Amino acid sequence: MTPLDYPIWLRATHFFNLLLLTLAMRSGLEILSAHPKLYWNDDCRPGSEWITFTRKKQPQHDLELWTSRDEEEAFSSWIAMPGHKNLGLGRHWHFLTDIGWLSTGIVYVVLLFATGEWRRLVPMSWSIVPGAWRALLEYLSFHLVRTPGAYNPLQQLTYFFVVFLLAPLTILTGMAMSPSLVARFPRYLKLFRGRQAARSLHFLCLCAFAAFLIVHVLMVFLHGIEQELALIVLGQTHAPQLGLALAVALLGIAAIVAVHIAGTQFSLRRPRLVQRRTQALIDPLRKLLFGRGLSAQAYPRSAISPYFRVNGRPPNDPGYEAMARNRFQTYELEVGGMVEKPLRLSLNELRALPRHTQITKHCCIQGWSAVAEWGGVEMGRILQLCHPLPGARYVMLYAFDDKSSSEPDPGGPGYYYGSISMELARHPQTLLAYEMNGHPLPIAHGAPLRLRVETQLGFVMVKFIRAIELVAEFSHIGLGQGGWREDHQYYSPEAGL
Ligand SMILES: Nc1nc2c(c(=O)[nH]1)N[C@H]1C(S)=C(S)[C@@H](COP(=O)(O)O)O[C@H]1N2
Ligand SMILES: [Mo]
Numbered sequence: 001m002t003p004l005d006y007p008i009w010l011r012a013t014h015f016f017n018l019l020l021l022t023l024a025m026r027s028g029l030e031i032l033s034a035h036p037k038l039y040w041n042d043d044c045r046p047g048s049e050w051i052t053f054t055r056k057k058q059p060q061h062d063l064e065l066w067t068s069r070d071e072e073e074a075f076s077s078w079i080a081m082p083g084h085k086n087l088g089l090g091r092h093w094h095f096l097t098d099i100g101w102l103s104t105g106i107v108y109v110v111l112l113f114a115t116g117e118w119r120r121l122v123p124m125s126w127s128i129v130p131g132a133w134r135a136l137l138e139y140l141s142f143h144l145v146r147t148p149g150a151y152n153p154l155q156q157l158t159y160f161f162v163v164f165l166l167a168p169l170t171i172l173t174g175m176a177m178s179p180s181l182v183a184r185f186p187r188y189l190k191l192f193r194g195r196q197a198a199r200s201l202h203f204l205c206l207c208a209f210a211a212f213l214i215v216h217v218l219m220v221f222l223h224g225i226e227q228e229l230a231l232i233v234l235g236q237t238h239a240p241q242l243g244l245a246l247a248v249a250l251l252g253i254a255a256i257v258a259v260h261i262a263g264t265q266f267s268l269r270r271p272r273l274v275q276r277r278t279q280a281l282i283d284p285l286r287k288l289l290f291g292r293g294l295s296a297q298a299y300p301r302s303a304i305s306p307y308f309r310v311n312g313r314p315p316n317d318p319g320y321e322a323m324a325r326n327r328f329q330t331y332e333l334e335v336g337g338m339v340e341k342p343l344r345l346s347l348n349e350l351r352a353l354p355r356h357t358q359i360t361k362h363c364c365i366q367g368w369s370a371v372a373e374w375g376g377v378e379m380g381r382i383l384q385l386c387h388p389l390p391g392a393r394y395v396m397l398y399a400f401d402d403k404s405s406s407e408p409d410p411g412g413p414g415y416y417y418g419s420i421s422m423e424l425a426r427h428p429q430t431l432l433a434y435e436m437n438g439h440p441l442p443i444a445h446g447a448p449l450r451l452r453v454e455t456q457l458g459f460v461m462v463k464f465i466r467a468i469e470l471v472a473e474f475s476h477i478g479l480g481q482g483g484w485r486e487d488h489q490y491y492s493p494e495a496g497l
Pocket of ligand 1: 363
């Protein structure tokens with residue numbers, strides 16, 4: 001192998017890595033802005049965060065009801081993609097670029113080992129450590145370490161760390177935030193000491209990548225931009241053509257900036273189109289990887305969180321309030337649509353059905369989590385009673401809260417609703433819950449009845465359920481995306497990640 005050649009595949013993956021990594025960083029910051037606090041504990045008790053990116057203060061929770069949407073922060077489009085409280089679109093960009101970044105990484109690593117280029121990256125002797133230390137001291141005393149034709153030990157060790165440790169850690173901690181994956185394999189979460197630790201580590205990975213990027217570019221300048229550019233852009237080791245290298249490099253950077261700007265503008269102007277296109281690309285894969293497992297969660301009582309955030313304010317219409325005053329004695333759950341036997345079930349009738357309890361971790365799409373015990377009747381039991389018709393594919397759940405009157409910042413018109421597939425509806429931990437932590441379901445958490453689907457993100461779990469309808473498709477309901485948050489916040493109904 002000739003030392004320090006830069007084959008075209010290496011230069012191409014280097015370029016795509018920069019493009020996709022920067023997109024993943026900005027969209028990742030958008031996701032962070034939806035709950036701009038990081039914790040080492042999965043209870044996310046207010047005040048227990050180790051770092052916050054917001055100046056908002058929450059009122060004492062027992063004095064006044066606040067919800068986790070009140071904690072959201074609007075990040076500027078300069079740092080977040082697309083910025084301005086667009087969690088749904090930020091997630092679409094994040095997963096789209098993740099897939100691209102992962103594919104680039106796989107191509108890179110495979111070719112690295114197929115071509116023998118790995119020898120340049122993988123340290124073969126422990127002497128690299130003292131070598132890297134000496135190089136570090138040199139740099140710290142403002143001397144460059146030049147090793148023509150090869151990486152210096154510090155450089156080699158750093159690249160090795162980024163490719164073989166930082167990148168895998170980023171991927172593994174990202175996956176640990178999938179409620180579906182960790183519901184199926186609770187021990188995976190233990191590897192990282194919990195979901196919030198994984199989330200914190202994922203953020204620290206971002207910081208490490210950012211630091212690497214800055215130092216890397218700085219080093220390129222210090223070591224001689226002309227030579228280095230000709231190497232990484234054109235692969236020229238001898239007689240570098242500086243003008244050409246500079247032109248190609250600037251073109252590449254301009255292309256990256258253009259993708260960032262176009263993606264951001266397009267997301268802000270045509271959010272529905274971006275939602276639909278990205279979902280068409282990503283959701284089949286998301287369903288395959290994070291859509292099928294059964295929840296095996298069984299936390300001990302001691303894991304129950306002392307405080308459980310609220311998201312989604314209770315309905316504030318007189319009908320619901322009157323019903324709440326007489327403890328929902330007049331409440332009736334309607335079950336209809338594509339069923340042989342439509343049902344109307346009072347709360348007492350629901351309570352008379354076999355009661356099931358489970359202690360599980362709730363994962364809000366915004367980022368926080370909390371553990372609680374839920375008691376209620378299995379959705380599968382309701383399906384047995386109403387006899388679904390063969391064509392029924394989704395269970396729609398309609399709520400009592402009209403978001404335009406219940407949420408202070410007008411999220412959008414209409415009543416909250418959501419959907420789950422028949423497959424999810426039949427999972428053993430899919431409950432219609434009327435109890436939380438051994439007490440009747442509190443109003444803020446969805447009285448009289450709420451859904452629990454323990455492999456999905458929180459927004460799927462409709463609270464204040466008024467009616468259930470079995471349907472073959474949902475394109476005619478609401479704005480046609482499968483739920484209120486899908487309609488108005490551009491979330492994907494595929495909520496296992
Ligand atoms: N009816 C209704 N159900 C809803 C919501 C809502 O706004 N209205 N918010 C959802 C979201 S985003 C989450 S995270 C959970 C929060 O449940 P909690 O308030 O019990 O924490 O409820 C979900 N169900
Ligand atoms: Mo949520």
